[in-house]
Structures are given as C-alpha cells and as structure tokens.
Amino acid sequence: MNKSIDYNEKLHFHFHPKQGWINDPNGLVFFKNYYHVFYQHEPDSERPWFEPRHWGHARTKDFLEWEELPVALYPDAKFDHEGCWSGTAIVKDDVLYLFYASLYGEDKKQTISIAYSKDGIYFEKYAGNPVIDGFPPQGSKDFRDPAVWQQDGKFYCVIASAHVQSGTGRLLLYVSENLFDWEYHSIFYEWENCVYTECPSVIPMGDKLLVSASICPTGGKPYFRLLYGPFENEHFSAEHTACLDNGPDQYAGQMFRDPDGRVILISWFPGWDYWNYASKDIGCMSAAREVKFENGFFTLFPVKEYQHLLKEEDPCVKCTESGFIVERTGREALVYEGAVEDLKILRDAYVAEIFVNGGRETYTVLL
Numbered sequence: 001m002n003k004s005i006d007y008n009e010k011l012h013f014h015f016h017p018k019q020g021w022i023n024d025p026n027g028l029v030f031f032k033n034y035y036h037v038f039y040q041h042e043p044d045s046e047r048p049w050f051e052p053r054h055w056g057h058a059r060t061k062d063f064l065e066w067e068e069l070p071v072a073l074y075p076d077a078k079f080d081h082e083g084c085w086s087g088t089a090i091v092k093d094d095v096l097y098l099f100y101a102s103l104y105g106e107d108k109k110q111t112i113s114i115a116y117s118k119d120g121i122y123f124e125k126y127a128g129n130p131v132i133d134g135f136p137p138q139g140s141k142d143f144r145d146p147a148v149w150q151q152d153g154k155f156y157c158v159i160a161s162a163h164v165q166s167g168t169g170r171l172l173l174y175v176s177e178n179l180f181d182w183e184y185h186s187i188f189y190e191w192e193n194c195v196y197t198e199c200p201s202v203i204p205m206g207d208k209l210l211v212s213a214s215i216c217p218t219g220g221k222p223y224f225r226l227l228y229g230p231f232e233n234e235h236f237s238a239e240h241t242a243c244l245d246n247g248p249d250q251y252a253g254q255m256f257r258d259p260d261g262r263v264i265l266i267s268w269f270p271g272w273d274y275w276n277y278a279s280k281d282i283g284c285m286s287a288a289r290e291v292k293f294e295n296g297f298f299t300l301f302p303v304k305e306y307q308h309l310l311k312e313e314d315p316c317v318k319c320t321e322s323g324f325i326v327e328r329t330g331r332e333a334l335v336y337e338g339a340v341e342d343l344k345i346l347r348d349a350y351v352a353e354i355f356v357n358g359g360r361e362t363y364t365v366l367l
Helices: 304-309
Strands: 021-031 034-042 054-060 066-073 083-092 095-104 109-117 144-151 154-163 168-176 183-191 194-205 208-217 223-229 240-242 245-248 251-257 263-269 289-294 297-302 317-320 323-328 331-337 343-348 351-356 361-366
Touching: 021 054, 021 095, 021 251, 021 263, 034 066, 034 083, 066 095, 083 109, 083 194, 083 251, 095 144, 154 183, 168 208, 183 194, 183 208, 194 251, 208 251, 223 251, 263 361, 297 304, 297 343, 297 351, 317 343, 323 351, 323 361, 331 361
Parallel strands: 021 083, 083 144, 144 194, 168 194, 245 361
Antiparallel strands: 021 034, 034 054, 054 066, 083 095, 095 109, 144 154, 154 168, 154 194, 168 183, 194 208, 208 223, 223 240, 251 263, 263 289, 289 297, 317 323, 323 331, 343 351, 351 361
8 A cells, every 4th residue: 555645634625424434425405505415324334234324414515614414314214224225315395305225124125215304404204115115027126226306297216226137227217296106107218238227316407308327237347327318208318428437436426406507416436446445434425526518518527616626737647648647556547548638636635536628538536
C-alpha cells in the first residue's frame, strides 16, 4: 500500500458516515429545504454482511456541508428482518415516501415495502407492507431496488430483476393510482446475456424518459448505464445510451430532479472490490453530478456548488502526449488515451473525480 495515501483521512465534501459500512445511494430527494441522501448501511460493522442492511441518512443544503441524521430504516419488522435494501423516494402531498426492497424469511424473499415521514427524519412503515409480495413469472427471485415516479396522473415503479430462462436482466413495470396498490403491467426494458439488473432510477425529461441502471452481465463485471428514449405502451425504448462514468471505482448511481430542474446523479464510491481495503470502510458518496442530454450527447459534470473546487491539474493526474494517467495504489493505473480539450479534477483526499471535455467522459478513482 502506498504510504502517501492515508485511507483514514477525513473526507471534506464527500459524505461518509461517522462509523459503519456504506454502499448504494438510496432515496435521493429534495424535501423540506434539504437535499436528502439515504444509503445502504451497516451501522455497527465496517465490513459488509455482518448485519442486515439499514437505510442510513444524511442531508445537506449545498453538497459541501453534511449533517448525518438518525438511521431512517431499521430491519425490525417481520417483512424486512433480513434487510432493508435499496430503493427510491417520492414526495406526495408534502409527505416523503421511501420505497425499498424488504427481505424476510429463511430464503430472504425479496419484496417491496413503503415507509413515510412528514418531517423527513423519522419514518413509519406502512401497515400493509409488503405492497408487492414477490415477483411475477416474468421476473426472478432477484427482485429489488424499486424506482418510483409520477407521470400522466399515475404512479409507476420499475423493479430490478431477471429472467433466468432467457438469460436476460429486466426492469419490470408496475402501476398504481395511489402509491399503495400496485399491479404488474409489463417488461419495461431488458438486457440480453445478463444475470440481473440493480439500482434503477427514472426521470421524466420532456416527452421521454431518462433511465439509469446497474447491469450485471453473464460472466462479466457489473457496469452502469444511462438511457434516454420514449415510453410508449408501457415499454421503454432506448434511443441513446451512454456509460459516462467509466469508473473504475464507482457503482450503483441513482438520479433525482431538484427544484431548479437539475437532474443530479450520485454514486457509491469505490464499489465492491474494496470491502476490506483498509482498517475502516473507505466508502462514501460521490460528488453530486448534473446529468444533461443536449444535441444527442450526455454530459456528467459537478453541480455548480463545487465549481470553486475544480482544478485543471493535480499531482494525481499525469498528462501525456496522448491523454493522461492516474496511478492507483497497488493496482493497475487508469490510462486515458484521446483528445483532451478540457480537463477538470475534483480531488478530496483519496478520491479523485475527473471530467473530460466538459463531462463527455467521467472517471471516478480511488487513489
């Protein structure tokens, strides 16, 4: 391990809990004048899988100063005693609703449940949970990470799943009139040669949808995708796709829209490869990045709140004639080859986020 990198160094503006394991961002939302970030959490362990997942919780007004709040969801009900896994949030009638994957039973059956709050801090679980108690024939036992949105007077929810017989990863579409009673309608989208999908989010953008998902291909390494296209006859078609954040040290990005209309993406840093990398968990949330789709191209760039922190050079990035190199401690270097017309670096202790050519390409790196 490179002695010049201190993985216990305090991060300045990337959120990290005071103690415990952190992974996927959940329930990203603006509510009661704060940006809220929930996250997968084991509050009493620095390593994963030592206790069932909770939903940790933090809030901020500017993405720079963070307030860690009490744990939002404990796995303390008969329908979620094996874990409160990932999901999303939606605001209705000034009430904040959390949709999450609720696991129960010896086989850790994956179902969908709801919790709600009027103050955005203390949550009550819906008495009718789980609201979706198991997968349809078009899915599989991998049935989790509900992504909820409202459109055309209805509520929609896509659930990450798979279809074993066809070897496809799927997003399954459910529809509701009231947030609590859900019916399965269709296969929203699918990927071939895939074990399952994870952590989707869906944002209406004009007359089309912006969709994000993490894909677990058969025999390959999981990857993150953004997709944009029409939603017709309860099926999504991807007219444009992009990776944007090429990692290599991030996973499970989730999007939300803020009151200014910005579509903001936050991911988990650095991903599953580093669960035992230092004496304490080094995981954190990425910086908040704004997603734009203009002139047929996606860009991903830090929100304006970070602009004063962006640099054009940093010791961790070595420019070359053909691009740049980022050395990673004890691991293969990140080598970028291509035209670099603009380079912005957001550095916070052992975290480096690198934005190439206005955010056409992004790299999130554990140094």
